[in-house]
Amino acid sequence: MTDKPTPSSSGLDLQPGAAFAETDRQAVYQAIATRRDVRGEFLPDPIDDATLARILTAAHHAPSVGLSQPWDFILVRSPRTRQKIAEIFADANEQAASLFPEQKQAQYKALKLEGIATAPLNVCVTSDPTRGGPVVLGATHMRDTDLFSTVCAIQNFWLAARAEGIGVGWVSILDPARVKVALGIPDHIRLVGYLCVGHVRGFFGRPELEQRGWRTRTPLGELIHDEFWGTPADAVSQALACTELASNG
Numbered sequence: 001m002t003d004k005p006t007p008s009s010s011g012l013d014l015q016p017g018a019a020f021a022e023t024d025r026q027a028v029y030q031a032i033a034t035r036r037d038v039r040g041e042f043l044p045d046p047i048d049d050a051t052l053a054r055i056l057t058a059a060h061h062a063p064s065v066g067l068s069q070p071w072d073f074i075l076v077r078s079p080r081t082r083q084k085i086a087e088i089f090a091d092a093n094e095q096a097a098s099l100f101p102e103q104k105q106a107q108y109k110a111l112k113l114e115g116i117a118t119a120p121l122n123v124c125v126t127s128d129p130t131r132g133g134p135v136v137l138g139a140t141h142m143r144d145t146d147l148f149s150t151v152c153a154i155q156n157f158w159l160a161a162r163a164e165g166i167g168v169g170w171v172s173i174l175d176p177a178r179v180k181v182a183l184g185i186p187d188h189i190r191l192v193g194y195l196c197v198g199h200v201r202g203f204f205g206r207p208e209l210e211q212r213g214w215r216t217r218t219p220l221g222e223l224i225h226d227e228f229w230g231t232p233a234d235a236v237s238q239a240l241a242c243t244e245l246a247s248n249g
């Protein structure tokens with residue numbers, strides 16, 4: 001943006017709110033549309049510290065309830081620790097498989113659902129519900145807002161990583177209590193995301209689960225309600241047909 005800052009009547013720093021230039025806008029949408037969950041395509045090459053610093057900085061710029069910034073990031077590179085986490089995954093994944101209807105179990109077992117050992121870096125993202133003090137602005141009536149904030153940080157991390165050509169895979173098939181012990185995470189801290197991070201052979205053009213026939217993307221029009229739950233928003237739904245991002249896998 002090239003506009004000069006305008007002084008606000010409050011004396012606070014207020015920057016111009018113009019839309020980004022077309023190429024910058026496209027870059028944002030491109031990162032969103034081409035971000036993928038990566039499991040089997042990691043390369044062993046390490047991520048340089050400057051790149052990692054940019055991605056973590058993007059995460060740290062996420063919105064957070066009451067500006068509480070409840071997140072912490074544990075960088076896990078040790079093959080031994082990753083092996084421990086991989087074992088925790090294997091146990092949870094076996095249990096998970098048994099929860100699906102019998103006809104889905106073989107398909108589930110054939111899916112690769114983590115890159116813990118193959119990604120050169122794992123990042124465990126946690127949330128501290130006490131970070132903002134005993135009463136947090138915005139968290140008084142919705143108890144999980146620290147988690148929501150931390151998930152926003154993870155999404156920033158994921159998108160920034162994609163822009164840097166770095167893949168991220170979120171692994172949630174884990175017993176959080178065992179992961180917390182393995183990584184020395186204090187009791188009151190909540191485990192939110194366990195991420196596998198690294199350079200990749202490529203990014204799938206559409207979600208891998210979709211390409212492998214597990215599930216498809218729901219038409220967005222079905223999820224938008226006009227004023228009241230259950231009332232279709234026809235005008236917006238028609239506009240969606242012309243939106244490139246929405247028609248991208």
Ligand SMILES: Cc1cc2nc3c(=O)[nH]c(=O)nc-3n(C[C@H](O)[C@H](O)[C@H](O)COP(=O)(O)O)c2cc1C
Pocket residue numbers: 035036037038039112113114170171172173206207208209210
């Ligand atoms: C909270 C959360 C947990 C997830 N856990 C796993 C997981 O344990 N294993 C896995 O393979 N993918 C996991 N994913 C990735 C989703 O499967 C993936 O985002 C979805 O299939 C859409 O694909 P895409 O991210 O490539 O667009 C998780 C995603 C989220 C947001």
